[in-house]
Structure formats: C-alpha cells, structure tokens
Amino acid sequence: MGEHRATLAAVAARAGVSPSTASLAFSGSGPVADATRERVLAAARDLGYAGPDPLARSLRRGRSGIVGAVIGERLLYAFRDPVAVALLDGIAEALSPSGTGLLLLSGDAQHGSPTTEQVSRMPVDVAVFATCGRDDDPLLDLFLRRGVPVVAVDGPDRPDVTVVDIDDYGGAAELARHVASLGHHRVAVAALPLRLDGRSGRVDDARRAIVGFADCRARLAATEDVFGPVPVAEAPSNVVEEGERAGRLLLAGPDRPTAIVAQSDLLAVGVIRAAEALGLRVPQDLTVVGYDGIDTPWLGERLLTTVVQPIAEKGRLTGRMVTELLAGQRPANVHLPVRLRVGTTSAPPPSR
Amino acid sequence: MGEHRATLAAVAARAGVSPSTASLAFSGSGPVADATRERVLAAARDLGYAGPDPLARSLRRGRSGIVGAVIGERLLYAFRDPVAVALLDGIAEALSPSGTGLLLLSGDAQHGSPTTEQVSRMPVDVAVFATCGRDDDPLLDLFLRRGVPVVAVDGPDRPDVTVVDIDDYGGAAELARHVASLGHHRVAVAALPLRLDGRSGRVDDARRAIVGFADCRARLAATEDVFGPVPVAEAPSNVVEEGERAGRLLLAGPDRPTAIVAQSDLLAVGVIRAAEALGLRVPQDLTVVGYDGIDTPWLGERLLTTVVQPIAEKGRLTGRMVTELLAGQRPANVHLPVRLRVGTTSAPPPSR
DNA sequence: CGATTCGATCGAATCGATTCGACCCGAGGA
DNA sequence: TCCTCGGGTCGAATCGATTCGATCGAATCG
Numbered sequence: 107m108g109e110h111r112a113t114l115a116a117v118a119a120r121a122g123v124s125p126s127t128a129s130l131a132f133s134g135s136g137p138v139a140d141a142t143r144e145r146v147l148a149a150a151r152d153l154g155y156a157g158p159d160p161l162a163r164s165l166r167r168g169r170s171g172i173v174g175a176v177i178g179e180r181l182l183y184a185f186r187d188p189v190a191v192a193l194l195d196g197i198a199e200a201l202s203p204s205g206t207g208l209l210l211l212s213g214d215a216q217h218g219s220p221t222t223e224q225v226s227r228m229p230v231d232v233a234v235f236a237t238c239g240r241d242d243d244p245l246l247d248l249f250l251r252r253g254v255p256v257v258a259v260d261g262p263d264r265p266d267v268t269v270v271d272i273d274d275y276g277g278a279a280e281l282a283r284h285v286a287s288l289g290h291h292r293v294a295v296a297a298l299p300l301r302l303d304g305r306s307g308r309v310d311d312a313r314r315a316i317v318g319f320a321d322c323r324a325r326l327a328a329t330e331d332v333f334g335p336v337p338v339a340e341a342p343s344n345v346v347e348e349g350e351r352a353g354r355l356l357l358a359g360p361d362r363p364t365a366i367v368a369q370s371d372l373l374a375v376g377v378i379r380a381a382e383a384l385g386l387r388v389p390q391d392l393t394v395v396g397y398d399g400i401d402t403p404w405l406g407e408r409l410l411t412t413v414v415q416p417i418a419e420k421g422r423l424t425g426r427m428v429t430e431l432l433a434g435q436r437p438a439n440v441h442l443p444v445r446l447r448v449g450t451t452s453a454p455p456p457s458r
Numbered sequence: 459m460g461e462h463r464a465t466l467a468a469v470a471a472r473a474g475v476s477p478s479t480a481s482l483a484f485s486g487s488g489p490v491a492d493a494t495r496e497r498v499l500a501a502a503r504d505l506g507y508a509g510p511d512p513l514a515r516s517l518r519r520g521r522s523g524i525v526g527a528v529i530g531e532r533l534l535y536a537f538r539d540p541v542a543v544a545l546l547d548g549i550a551e552a553l554s555p556s557g558t559g560l561l562l563l564s565g566d567a568q569h570g571s572p573t574t575e576q577v578s579r580m581p582v583d584v585a586v587f588a589t590c591g592r593d594d595d596p597l598l599d600l601f602l603r604r605g606v607p608v609v610a611v612d613g614p615d616r617p618d619v620t621v622v623d624i625d626d627y628g629g630a631a632e633l634a635r636h637v638a639s640l641g642h643h644r645v646a647v648a649a650l651p652l653r654l655d656g657r658s659g660r661v662d663d664a665r666r667a668i669v670g671f672a673d674c675r676a677r678l679a680a681t682e683d684v685f686g687p688v689p690v691a692e693a694p695s696n697v698v699e700e701g702e703r704a705g706r707l708l709l710a711g712p713d714r715p716t717a718i719v720a721q722s723d724l725l726a727v728g729v730i731r732a733a734e735a736l737g738l739r740v741p742q743d744l745t746v747v748g749y750d751g752i753d754t755p756w757l758g759e760r761l762l763t764t765v766v767q768p769i770a771e772k773g774r775l776t777g778r779m780v781t782e783l784l785a786g787q788r789p790a791n792v793h794l795p796v797r798l799r800v801g802t803t804s805a806p807p808p809s810r
Numbered sequence: 811c812g813a814t815t816c817g818a819t820c821g822a823a824t825c826g827a828t829t830c831g832a833c834c835c836g837a838g839g840a
Numbered sequence: 841t842c843c844t845c846g847g848g849t850c851g852a853a854t855c856g857a858t859t860c861g862a863t864c865g866a867a868t869c870g
Contacts, residue, residue: 111605113826124850129828136829137847156603160581161517162826165855170513170581172524172561181560182547185537195534198562205576208533209524210550210560224557229512229522229581251508253463403756465856476820481858488859489817514856517825815868824858833850840843 112153121149132158164229173201173428174230174254176211176245177237178302183343187372188400189417190237193259196421197234200429206231211245222248230254232431234424235261240301240318255431259424260321268431269439270424274321277413277444278328278367281395284411284446285365286332289454290393294337294363295329296352296373298322298344306348308355309338325369325397337363341373346404349376350383357384357392364393364455371396371412375404378451389453399447409449416442464505473501484510516581525553525780526582526606528563528597529589530654535695539724540752541769542589545611548773549586552781558583563597574600582606584783586776587613592653592670607783611776612673620783621791622776626673629765629796630680630719633747636763636798637717638684641806642745646689646715647681648704648725650674650696658700659707661690677721677749689715693725698756701728702735709736709744716745716807723748723764727756730803741805751799761801768794 118128123142130136131146149155164170175194177184184190198208211225211233226248233249234257240246241262249256256267263269285293297309301318317323330336339355341348349368353376356366366381368374374396378388386392388408396402399414423440430437470480475494482488483498501507516522527546529536536542550560563577563585578600585601586609592598593614601608608619615621637645649661653670669675682688691707693700701720705728708718718733720726726748730740738744740760751766775792782789 114828115826125827126829126851127849130849133828137849139848142848154603156600156605157575157579158828159517159826160579161513161520161522162855163579163828164581165511165513165517165826165857166828168513168855172580174559180547181550182543185543185547191534191537195532195537198533198564202564205573207526207580208562210562212550212554221557223509227509227512227515228524228559229516248508251506253508406758466858467856477857478821478859479819482819485858489819491818494818510858511856514825515858517827517856518858520825811870813869815866817866818864820863821861823860825856828854830853831851834848836845836847838843838845840841 112150112155114155114158117146117150117153117155120153121146129158169231169432170229171205172207172209172228172230173197173432174209174211174228174233174249176225176233176235178212178240179237179343180212181210183345184237187237187344187370189370189398189415192417193236193421193424196418196423197236197425197428200422200425204429204432206428206432226252232257232428234428235259235267236424241320242318257424257427257431259420260319262320263439268427268437270420270427270442271320271440272415272420272442273444274324275328277415277446278325278397279332280446281397281411281413282329282332282367284448285367285393285395285452288365288393288452290365291333292361292363292455293329293333293365293367294339294356295326296349296356296366296368296377297326297338297340298369298373299342300340304342306340306342306351309340313340314338322369329367336367341376344370344372346372346376346379349373350380351376353377353380354383357381357386365452366392366394368394368396371398371400371402371410374410374412374451375402378405389451391456393452393455395452399445405451408451409447411449411452412447413444414447415444464502464507466507466510469498469501469505469507472505473498481510521583521784522581523557524559524561524580524582525549525784526561526563526580526585526601528577528585528587530564530592531589531695532564533562535697536589539589539696539722541722541750541767544769545588545773545776548770548775549588549777549780552774552777556781556784558780558784578604584609584780586780587611587619588776593672594670609776609779609783611772612671614672615791620779620789622772622779622794623672623792624767624772624794625796626676627680629767629798630677630749631684632798633749633763633765634681634684634719636800637719637745637747637804640717640745640804642717643685644713644715644807645681645685645717645719646691646708647678648701648708648718648720648729649678649690649692650721650725651694652692656694658692658694658703661692665692666690674721681719688719693728696722696724698724698728698731701725702732703728705729705732706735709733709738717804718744718746720746720748723750723752723754723762726762726764726803727754730757741803743808745804745807747804751797757803760803761799763801763804764799766797766799768796 118125130138131143258267260271339352381392396412470477482490483495610619612623691704748764
C-alpha cells in the first residue's frame with residue numbers, strides 16, 4: 107500500500123519505449139505499431155497500471171470532462187422537485203455520449219457548507235445554474251471570472267451567460283386571466299422563495315423589493331398585472347409542506363381569498379391540503395392553481411389547474427447548450443412556450 | 459478571449475515575488491507578510507486572476523476533492539427512488555463541510571452512454587456505489603485497481619470495499635412471517651431488477667440464477683425460506699409503473715395469489731394500482747406488502763405494510779464512511795437494523 | 811556581544827501525463 | 841539510382857500549481 111502507484115513513465119520503461127509512445131498506445135491518437143501497443147499493454151498489466159491519471163491528463167488537456175450543476179438548496183429539496191430532477195436528467199442524458207460527468211454543486215453557502223469560493227474552485231468545464239438563476243448570484247460571477255462558461259436555466263438575462271427559460275410571464279398571465287374569468291377578485295399568491303435565506307411567511311414591501319429569481323418575479327408580476335396588488339406568502343423552499351404552511355397563512359386572515367395562485371404545483375398541493383384541513387372544499391369553496399404541470403399523485407383523481415411547461419425538452423435543450431459550449435460554440439438563448447391546462451381545482455367563487 | 463488566462467506565475471511576477479510566495483498568499487498555509495499578501499492580491503485583481511487552477515492544484519495535491527456516486531440507472535430513475543435520493547442527500551450533507559463535491563456516475567453502460575472504462579477515468583477520491591451494489595460490477599474493480607477506495611451501499615460483501623447495508627434478510631423474513639401468520643399460502647413476489655439489463659416479466663430458473671444484487675437476493679431468499687418457491691415477476695427498474703406491470707402479470711394467471719410481496723414500496727404501490735384496476739380490493743381481496751418505509755402519497759390514507767429501513771441514517775453513515783476514507787482510515791462495515799411496520803394493506807386472505 | 815531562533819521569502823524539484831517537431835527507415839515513384 | 845513520403849518512435853517542452861529545503865535578516869536570549 108505504501109508503494110507509489112505505477113506511472114506511465116514506469117510502464118514505458120518496462121516496455122522499452124518512450125513515454126510518448128506509451129501515451130499514444132493508451133490514448134489511441136497517433137500511429138502505433140500493433141506489436142508495440144501489445145508490449146505496452148502487457149507492461150501495464152504487469153505493473154498493475156490502470157490507465158493514465160485523470161488529473162494529469164486533465165491538466166494537460168485543459169479540461170476536466172466535468173460539468174457542474176449548481177442546485178440552490180440542499181440536495182434533498184432539489185431532488186424532491188420533479189422539475190429540477192427532470193432538468194438534471196435531461197442534462198445528464200445529453201452529456202452521456204461524450205462521457206462527461208455531472209457534478210452537483212450547492213449554490214448558497216449555509217451553515218457548515220463550503221464557501222462560495224470553494225465551490226467555484228471545482229474543476230468544471232461548464233457550469234449550469236439549474237434551480238437558482240438568481241440575478242446577482244456571486245457564484246455565477248466567480249465562474250465567469252474563471253473563464254468557465256455558464257448556462258442559466260430560468261436564469262438572469264445577462265449577455266455573458268446562455269439562458270434557457272420558459273415564458274413565465276405569458277403562462278402566469280394566461281392563468282391569471284383564467285382565474286379572473288371565473289369571477290375571482292380576492293386572490294392571494296403562495297410564492298416560491300424570493301431568495302434562498304430560509305425566510306417564509308407574509309411578504310411585505312421591503313421583502314418584495316429583493317425578489318431575486320427571474321421566474322418567481324415574472325410570475326408574480328403577471329398575476330398582479332391582472333389582479334392588482336395581492337397578498338403574498340413566501341415558501342422557503344419548493345416542497346409540499348411549505349405550501350401547506352403558506353396556505354394556512356393565507357387562509358387565516360379575516361378577508362379570506364377565493365382563489366390562491368401557487369407558484370408551483372408542489373406548493374399548490376400543499377395549499378389544497380391546508381384548505382382541506384380547514385374544511386374548505388376545492389374547488390367549490392376555494393380555487394387553487396399551480397405552475398409546472400408535474401404529476402401530482404397526492405391529489406388522487408383530481409387534476410390541478412396549472413401551466414404546463416415542457417420540462418423534458420427544457421432538460422434536453424439545456425444539455426445541448428452545454429455540449430455546444432464544450433465544443434467551443436456560443437449557442438443562442440432559448441425561450442420555450444408554455445400551455446394552460448384547466449383541471450378540476452378551479453371554479454367560480456362561492457356565491458355569498 | 460484569445461489571450462491565455464493569467465497564471466500564478468504571472469501574478470507573482472507582477473507582484474514582484476516568487477511563485478512560491480504567491481502560492482502561499484493564496485492558500486494561506488505558511489507565513490506571509492500582510493503587505494506581501496496585499497501586493498499579490500492586488501496583482502491578481504489587475505490581471506483578472508481568480509485563484510489557482512483547480513486541475514493543477516489537484517494534480518499536485520494528489521486529490522481532486524470529488525467523490526463519485528455511482529447510480530445504476532438513468533438519473534431520472536435513481537431520482538424517482540426516494541431511498542436513493544435520501545442516500546445521496548446524506549452523503550452530500552456529510553461531505554459538505556469539507557467542500558467535497560459529489561459527481562454522479564452512471565454505472566451500467568447502455569446505448570449511447572460512456573463506457574465503463576471512461577467512467578472509471580473520472581478524477582474521484584472515493585467512489586460510492588449508491589444504488590447498484592452488484593456483486594461483479596466491473597466498474598467496482600476498475601476503481602479498486604486504480605487505487606480509489608470504494609464504499610458500497612447494500613453492496614457486495616468483499617474484503618476490499620467498505621459496506622453499509624441493512625438487515626435485508628431479517629426484515630424480509632419478519633415480513634414474510636407476518637404474511638404467513640395472516641393465513642396466506644399462495645404468495646407471489648414483485649422483484650427489483652435482478653440485473654440492470656432492462657429485462658422484465660416472469661422469472662424462470664435460468665434468470666433466477668443470475669441475481670446480481672445482494673439486497674434483491676437476500677429479500678427473495680427470506681421470502682422463499684418461509685413460503686417455499688414462489689412465482690416472481692421482475693421489474694426492470696424501481697418505479698411505480700413497473701410495479702403495476704409486474705402486478706398485472708402476477709394477477710393474470712389462473713392461480714391468483716392472495717398476497718404479493720413487493721421488494722420495494724414503489725413497486726408495492728404499482729401492484730396495488732394493478733389490483734384495483736382489476737377490481738380487487740386491498741387488503742380484502744389481496745394483501746400487498748412493500749419494503750423501505752418511504753412516504754406513499756399515492757395511497758392516500760392507507761398505510762402500506764412494509765419493512766422500514768433507517769434511510770436517513772444510512773445516508774449519513776455512508777457519508778461518514780466516505781470522509782473517513784478521505785482521511786486515510788479504513789472504516790469498519792456497518793449493518794443497520796430494520797423494523798416491520800404493519801399497515802392497512804395486509805389482512806387474512808378472503809375465505810373462499 | 812555572539813549564538814540561536816523565528817518569520818519571510820525564494821529556487822528548484824515534482825505531480826503525471828500530452829503533444830509538437832524532429833528523426834529514422836523502408837517502400838514506392840521518377 | 842535518387843528522392844520523396846509517411847508510418848513509427850523519440851526528446852523535450854509544457855500544463856499550473858505546491859512544497860521542501862535553503863537562505864537571509866532581524867529579534868531574542870544568555
């Protein structure tokens with residue numbers, strides 16, 4: 107165990123060839139006589155040499171063969187979000203043929219987690235900001251300064267990053283018009299995190315000023331462009347439980363809304379749970395709508411009224427952007443359309 | 459864009475110090491006068507130098523700061539499996555303080571995916587076989603040959619790898635005895651993949667001989683030690699849909715079982731769906747039991763009878779094993795206990 | 811006041827491969 | 841027969857940092 111691992115030079119020496127030839131024998135690039143290759147491979151076998159050291163190879167080549175996926179929250183939360191998972195899967199699938207690996211990175215430094223500096227020191231060829239396209243993410247700048255190309259999903263619209271996003275505003279607006287056309291006036295919003303700092307609860311003006319996520323901001327703007335200013339409860343992360351908390355909060359007040367616009371399907375499921383815990387029927391007593399268009403097994407036969415985004419395609423396209431960047435190209439931004447799906451969780455408000 | 463990125467040497471030259479001093483100024487290890495450090499940092503700022511190149515640093519240090527997580531199937535499938543996700547989350551959490559990254563690796567080479575060779579060339583300090591502790595995984599040997607320590611979860615019991623697993627046999631046996639004590643004799647099994655080759659359907663003797671996964675094998679053995687040989691339907695991956703297919707298959711025959719033992723909760727949910735589609739009531743007409751003890755929102759108020767494994771702890775412990783290996787130690791194997799949870803999906807067989 | 815120590819800095823070796831240009835030699839063309 | 845051409849091989853530079861040991865001046869100690 108103490109002995110050092112065999113190196114390519116050692117193998118070359120044993121095979122009686124120069125290191126350069128040994129390298130050629132392994133990498134396959136360049137002409138090598140079959141006999142020589144055999145000799146090198148045999149020597150490698152004798153010495154227990156399992157191929158060139160990835161680190162040395164990467165240093166020389168100038169690339170690591172690794173793509174970083176920045177996910178904002180704890181792995182657990184990101185993985186509970188079907189949208190994030192599908193996205194990562196799409197990236198992984200697109201990357202697979204080239205043998206590129208996917209490295210999970212945590213964006214926001216929290217208790218015990220590595221510093222942003224540390225994270226940006228990871229050897230990635232491209233960084234994908236998967237679930238946290240915050241406008242002013244320091245990590246984003248760090249990667250760019252380092253010369254690492256960045257793809258931002260639903261991310262900030264900056265000239266130096268490639269953006270893949272959906273028509274957040276358009277979808278949210280169409281959804282809002284649907285709710286309005288049913289006759290609702292008293293509407294409230296269960297919002298995605300405005301910023302990843304763990305805060306939750308009712309959003310006041312000060313808090314509202316710092317909305318850092320493009321998607322969250324666009325959806326909220328669309329809703330308020332239809333209904334005017336509405337009460338907003340913020341969930342600290344995109345999970346059912348937090349949707350339930352936000353729902354309880356919104357339904358507790360004296361002026362109970364007749365419709366709640368949740369900024370994601372997971373939050374919507376939570377809101378529905380909160381409503382039912384209070385004895386409210388959905389949609390008879392309360393209309394609840396979501397965003398994303400994921401499977402919602404929690405709801406049984408009911409179909410959530412929501413905006414369906416092309417998740418799988420988003421993932422695939424993101425993956426393609428990455429491979430293009432790896433190939434040295436500068437791909438154009440992509441803006442995907444969404445579609446309103448009217449389900450069984452929206453209805454006219456109860457007549458008083 | 460064409461100009462080469464600044465190097466530490468360039469920064470050192472501009473600051474009027476030697477590269478060694480500049481290195482010290484960045485890494486912080488070793489004594490550097492404050493004034494000197496300032497000068498170096500200023501030079502770095504001028505040159506747009508964002509810190510040492512991770513690849514070079516890794517080569518010199520001999521470690522990459524990356525841990526590989528080998529997940530057997532497509533990302534999408536692994537992420538749909540709450541057990542796998544919780545495991546990864548636990549690892550990520552344990553790794554977080556040290557700033558170590560988690561690299562997702564696909565174990566089994568399939569269409570379009572990188573070869574096993576390619577995967578084993580990733581610069582990882584430790585490899586965790588997260589959801590695919592196949593006994594004879596070639597990837598496992600490749601990593602070991604390369605000198606990369608391996609942690610196998612539910613993995614093969616080999617002297618050269620660290621194993622974290624649960625009492626699969628014990629749990630499955632207790633579960634089987636529970637089912638037997640209810641009076642069931644005609645029992646069938648909906649099995650996890652015996653091997654990751656996409657095959658599904660009824661398992662004959664030839665197929666049975668190649669059970670490659672320790673957990674799957676142990677659970678099956680325990681069931682048959684109680685009931686004797688039973689019909690087995692194999693799911694090609696651990697998702698609800700495949701459980702449903704397996705369920706339909708098992709329920710289709712002339713000699714319909716009165717109880718189906720699913721090797722995971724996800725499969726059990728699928729089996730229940732299949733049963734209900736056939737007009738069978740669970741548990742009155744059919745007993746269905748699972749394994750894992752995850753949340754099953756699909757079942758509404760019903761509680762699955764299952765074996766609960768300590769998922770979160772498994773993840774944490776796996777993470778700890780990894781950090782110990784990174785510290786150069788050789789941790790001992792861990793074997794976690796499980797617990798039978800009797801829910802509302804098991805009952806005596808219908809009287810004829 | 812001479813000897814010792816400590817802090818700050820520097821030189822040079824090293825990590826392990828890749829790759830460019832040069833070189834050699836045998837075969838084919840003029 | 842001489843010249844080219846190209847397959848096969850080798851030397852040496854290079855990728856970009858880290859780190860060990862040496863050096864040097866200043867401060868401390870006896």
